[in-house]
Amino acid sequence: MHEIVFIMGKSSSGKDKIFKKLIADEELKLNTIVMYTTRPMRQGESDGAEYYFVSDDTAAKMEAEGRIIEIRAYHTVHGIWKYFTLDDGQIDINKGKYIVIGTLEAYEKFCDHYGKEHLMPIYIDVDDGIRLTRALAREKKQEHPKYAEMCRRFLADSIDFSEENISKLGIKIRYFNNELLDGCIDQIKKDIIEKLAR
Template sequence: MPEIAFIMGKSSSGKDSIFRMLADDKELGLCKVVPYTTRPMRSGETQGVEYNFVDDAQADRMAAEGRIIELRSYNTVHGIWRYFTADDGQIELGNGSRYIIIGTLEAYKKFLRYFGEEHIMPIYIEVDDGIRLERALERERRQQAPDYEEMCRRFIADCHDFSEENIAECNINKRYSNNAAIEQCLSEIRRDIGNMMIN
């Protein structure tokens, strides 16, 4: 039975909002796994909520200690930003707890290798690229210092990272459409998590 719900999707697919709502759902009772990043905190983010924000020296120490499950590095217009998940005691399989985490498709592959496919439920959020671009632009406009160049880089990179070939390689057979009201997508995911993970 899966113990980890793994949320993923391209940038501006709504995955962050869906992740927060599922993590806050008391009926589901999922334990939120907070990943790490070396990128700067954005407007509205809080340390230990969206990410554990660390510097490069801290990330290097954790890597040297063998505590990193998966790590991705992105060469952004601001330099290299790292995102990773650490084996830091947040996940303990077999103790009756159920977990929720958000990540990339590449991170999902590494979770499969680390924990085993039988322990993970993939939740892939899909949005039409035109709608996604509109949402990305609107989100960037709300930032204190909009960075449209980085927004475009992320948008283009996701087309490669979440290619149909990469999705098929991960045996992800179900997709959750978030083109319309987020509540519709959320309702379907809640039902599936309830059926597959909570019973």
């Protein structure tokens, strides 16, 4: 049975909006977990909501203690930013259903840690031209836009989410978010209800 719905997709694929809509849907009753990051907080974010924002030293201590399920380090134009999931008691597959956002690599680590049979992969696919337009619009809204980092992330996603990597992890279903967000969410919801009921 699937207990963890795992949302993934390239940057600006709309996965954050989809995630928020799904957790707000009372019919689904999905619990969230909060991941950790060492990157600076963006405008409009708050600690414990989007992420737990921690220092590099704190992240290193947690890793040394063996508490990290998965961790990613990105060499950005502003230094190394780490994103990770901590085995901190937020997930108990015997007590509930959960929803998580992550990368393909994070999905693989979750499968290793919890067992692939407990995860339902939700891969959000978007045309690259649409994705780039969205990324640029989002960055323009920031008080201090980081265009170089936006471009680095856009290009890195082409490698991280290559067809080979997607196929290797056995992800066969894609949810397209090119235009109609509500239609994409409706299809995801339908599939979650069907698979979590098994």
